Amino acid sequence: QKEVEQDPGPLSVPEGAIVSLNCTYSNSAFQYFMWYRQYSRKGPELLMYTYSSGNKEDGRFTAQVDKSSKYISLFIRDSQPSDSATYLCAMSSYNFNKFYFGSGTKLNVKP
């Protein structure tokens, strides 16, 4: 069993929809939780970063962490075609020297 599980999708939504992306994990030592966006043939780009449990909002993006359930979420409001990409969750323990990534969810926002 992988340490981080993520539904690969693909997820297809109409423009303007609210998108919910999720990951589960098994290692209770994870403290830092991140979401990356990856366009085709590009490297991952950091979207959101959260330490421990709680919510964090940045524009149209909200990240949630529930450590008791070992479950993290990314919500995208008012989704745009430019949001079409693969979204990767990533996690790290306290030393932040090694990230564990999910397999990525491919999102397609239709105009």
Add this chain to the structure above:
Amino acid sequence: GAGVSQSPRYKVAKRGQDVALRCDPISGHVSLFWYQQALGQGPEFLTYFQNEAQLDKSGLPSDRFFAERPEGSVSTLKIQRTQQEDSAVYLCASSIRTGTGRSNYGYTFGSGTRLTVV
């Protein structure tokens, strides 16, 4: 430079050939990481440098894989006697800080080198 630069962007190698992949991190970034991303998968950790010191190489899949960063800036990932299972995108990332504390230490990734072993 403005970002992490990797070269070559694409590499086709015959099985058994040795390859060298180069990473130019963002100037002044202390930490440098190599990840391997297979098709349809998330990146998997290979190795981590803090300046010139290789502090973690636990993700290197075999002794055919070797990484170095001799002067604490440019890094090279070398794969000897390539096998088909080595086909993947190899991502390099750098970060200005070392791995402690609670500030935002998100990596900056390069666009990767896509290695195809035929």
